[in-house]
């Protein structure tokens with residue numbers, strides 16, 4: 001099973017996918033399987049959180065379309081931070097249209113996602129054209145695609161036959177542009193018989209140590225549950241790390257309150273980094 005192997009040993013399994021190789025190499029080099037998801041709506045907050053957690057992560061996940069004061073300089077600065085701290089960028093765009101449309105959404109518009117995001121993701125609702133449409137743009141740039149095989153939210157429809165088809169499409173993607181899944185479990189092992197099995201990454205959101213969920217259907221599990229029991233390769237953590245920044249006192253602009261919030265952000269990102277890595281070492285038997 002690939003989950004018993006080290007990240008370093010799995011690099012060679014992704015000969016046709018530069019983004020996956022870079023991610024695994026970064027995880028090994030920095031000893032972290034943490035991806036921080038930064039869902040904030042102001043450019044400076046995004047950059048400040050990324051700078052604060054950068055040293056602890058292998059990957060930063062963005063929702064670039066929620067940033068109110070987005071401009072090209074944000075991409076410039078985000079890219080500079082990814083070099084400074086040695087991490088990759090994952091725009092959580094969740095493409096879900098016909099191939100022709102997603103290729104335009106990926107390459108063009110205000111955000112030009114393919115030009116700066118190493119990894120993005122897609123729903124399989126449209127059928128396999130969504131993969132070929134995105135591959136046309138992303139593959140020449142060395143990008144990688146994750147299929148949304150399962151979701152962390154209550155009542156998700158991504159289950160059963162739907163999840164199985166995602167695994168089938170990933171195994172059958174000859175181009176190997178698909179490098180893994182967003183999922184809550186080792187879906188490639190659960191459905192190992194649906195195609196020609198190859199190594200794929202599993203990245204898992206819905207990770208938190210202190211609370212069980214939020215008021216809008218999010219459900220959290222711990223890094224141990226996700227990495228050891230679930231066999232996931234990357235933990236994706238959002239508010240569990242930058243939550244202190246959402247305190248109304250910080251929003252009101254007190255610089256002392258903001259400085260204190262960033263102390264908490266740093267502490268939490270170190271905490272999740274350590275928990276995730278410890279779980280991984282236990283899994284591979286080190």
Ligand code: 5IU
Nearest residue numbers: 037150151152153182205206237238239
């Ligand atoms: N996200 C999920 N669950 C999913 C998928 C994506 O939470 O199944 I697919 C996103 C939503 C948010 C981040 O950007 O991951 C989780 O943030 P919190 O850790 O703050 O809940």
